[in-house]
Amino acid sequence: MTKKLLFQFDTDAAPSVFDVVVGYDGGADHITGYGNVTPENVGAYVDGTIYTRGGREKQSTAIFVGGGDMAAGERVFEAVQKRFFGPFRVSVMLDSNGSNTTAAAGVALAVKAAGGSVKGKKAVVLAGTGPVGMRSAALLAGEGAEVTICGRKLDKAQAAADAINQRFKVNVKAAETPDDASRAAIIKGQNLVFAAGAIGLELVPAAAWQNEASIEIVADYNAQPPLGIGGIEATDKAKDYNGKLALGALGIGGLKLKLHRACIAKLFESSEGVFDAENIYALAKEMA
Secondary structure (H helix, E strand, O other), X not given: OOOOEEEEEEOOOOOOHHHHHHHHHOOOOEEEEXXXXXXXXXXXXXXXXXXXXXXXXXXXXXXXXXXXXXXXXXXXXXXXXXXXXXXXXXXXXXXXXXXHHHHHHHHHHHHHHOOOOOOOOEEEEEOOOOHHHHHHHHHHHHOOOEEEEEEOOHHHHHHHHHHHHHHHOOOXXXXXXXXXXXXXXXXXXXXXXXXXXOOOOOOEOHHHHHOOOOXXXXXXXXXXXXXXXXXXXXXXXXXXXXXXXXXXXXXXXXXXXXXXXXXXXXXXXXXXXXXXXXXXXXXXXXXX
């Protein structure tokens, strides 16, 4: 029986242990990780995956691009695909910093909680300039929501919005929210509030969102106290707080892990799979 080989190309110095564990749980028989992978050096690694097996055996080789930097991962992901030609290709997945699977899970669960559609809803992503926040903003906008992405400095938030709009052909807006007062102000009139901030920072206290009539759903990606959104629990999965539904990081994380494993399994179903935000999100919606 042909072994399922997963090659992990990581833009960080050392391949992610988390991604290795989930890779095995997703069905890989053997994982080989490479660190400090760049667009300039990835070609030789790709060649080793595409020239060694033929026919149906080729689908038992796959590539996973990871690391802590989504922008760097995107460049490697693009370079990998440029190396493919004709039948000389294998399936490949991008999930730098876990951002594709995490954001896909969070948005899919929010859309489900909203009754299957967020079209026309107003959504804000607080501390959204990191990979998970940017992917969440993109996916929400793709669902037809009116999205604002926030950061402590307007230039950084605008750069994130510009990158999202160029990559996903949507119209995400930017806002500067450097403090509690500005964050409390920006969520007024919003229907969905996502928090994608760093560990240890409460972005919105309970009173700010629980007393805002327009808010329907809040979602927080931080599992370590203090949570990004006050007044919820990390384990919340569409828990009702006086008519408002909350998604906590662990509530989202259950689907994220299942999704990550499912994507790994699908890598070995053909030699032509390409799993970036869009395909990963489509699968998340099926699984939510």
